[in-house]
Amino acid sequence: xxxxVVRFPGSNCDxxxxxxxxxxxxxxxxxxxxxxxxSSFDAVWVPGxxxxxxxxxxxxxxxxxxVMESVRAxxxxxxxxxxxxxxFQILCESGLLPGALVRNSATKFVCKDVWLRPEGVSEVWPVxxxxxxxxxxxxxxxxxxxxxxxxxxxxxxxxxxxxxxxSHGERTPVSNPNGSVHDIAGIFNEGRNVLGMxxxxxRATRPSLGxxxxxxxxxxLNQVQRT
Amino acid sequence: MTLKPAxxxxxxxxxxxxxxRLGFDGVRSVRIGKIIELEMDEVDPTQVKxxxxxxxxxxxxxxxxxxxxx
Numbered sequence: 209x210x211x212x213v214v215r216f217p218g219s220n221c222d223x224x225x226x227x228x229x230x231x232x233x234x235x236x237x238x239x240x241x242x243x244x245x246x247s248s249f250d251a252v253w254v255p256g257x258x259x260x261x262x263x264x265x266x267x268x269x270x271x272x273x274x275v276m277e278s279v280r281a282x283x284x285x286x287x288x289x290x291x292x293x294x295x296f297q298i299l300c301e302s303g304l305l306p307g308a309l310v311r312n313s314a315t316k317f318v319c320k321d322v323w324l325r326p327e328g329v330s331e332v333w334p335v336x337x338x339x340x341x342x343x344x345x346x347x348x349x350x351x352x353x354x355x356x357x358x359x360x361x362x363x364x365x366x367x368x369x370x371x372x373x374x375s376h377g378e379r380t381p382v383s384n385p386n387g388s389v390h391d392i393a394g395i396f397n398e399g400r401n402v403l404g405m406x407x408x409x410x411r412a413t414r415p416s417l418g419x420x421x422x423x424x425x426x427x428x429l430n431q432v433q434r435t
Numbered sequence: 436m437t438l439k440p441a442x443x444x445x446x447x448x449x450x451x452x453x454x455x456r457l458g459f460d461g462v463r464s465v466r467i468g469k470i471i472e473l474e475m476d477e478v479d480p481t482q483v484k485x486x487x488x489x490x491x492x493x494x495x496x497x498x499x500x501x502x503x504x505x
Contacts, residue, residue: 265493272490301493308495315445353442353496
């Protein structure tokens, strides 16, 4: 699959994403945020970092940059779109995903490996196929929140893509690293082709990085035949 | 603009704890927000509200108040 890795001023996980996608067998090229045409790509990766210095709110300015119109069009056409960390914040700010990411409940930046249990159902992102995975988080504002009604819909429609768990796949009071509601680490949009998640699969693609569980997630896309 | 009351304002809570440590009793809660000052030739309240809704505030998590002064 041919991925556009969007670069904003302040993106810092773009190179990891590009390399990780290539390691997983995809074609990947950068797309500058001022570009407005992503029509030559099959899929879009919105990477982590501190886009526009995180001014105003994390992801707020990036969400209103020119390239996001094309990301919106790709999402509407059913193309796979993934936002990781700051990318997740950008997708929420742009309205492509519900909810918002606010300061961690413990107020600290948290950088460590976490265990994730894939739960959501999606043909585009068949995340359940990867099973329990261990990949890193690195964020200060990763506490997912949403209105009660939105939360009910996410849960009821099986759109919680990943939940923070312990190494046995169980939810415990200490397995949630940031206070996210319902231990939510990642979600799908209504069409289930847009995935947002705080943990970084692209930072766990080789044994030398401590885990290659993330590579499995980048590879699940290969199994999908797009129409 | 401030975080909606239903949301834990962790920065506000930290400041509240710190005030208590300094001996300032009686602070029930602290909420931290932002003030954005706009200088405009002509003030159109509808336009300012649109600015809040589209960029300045995130209605999912924030409340905002618009005030006009000379």
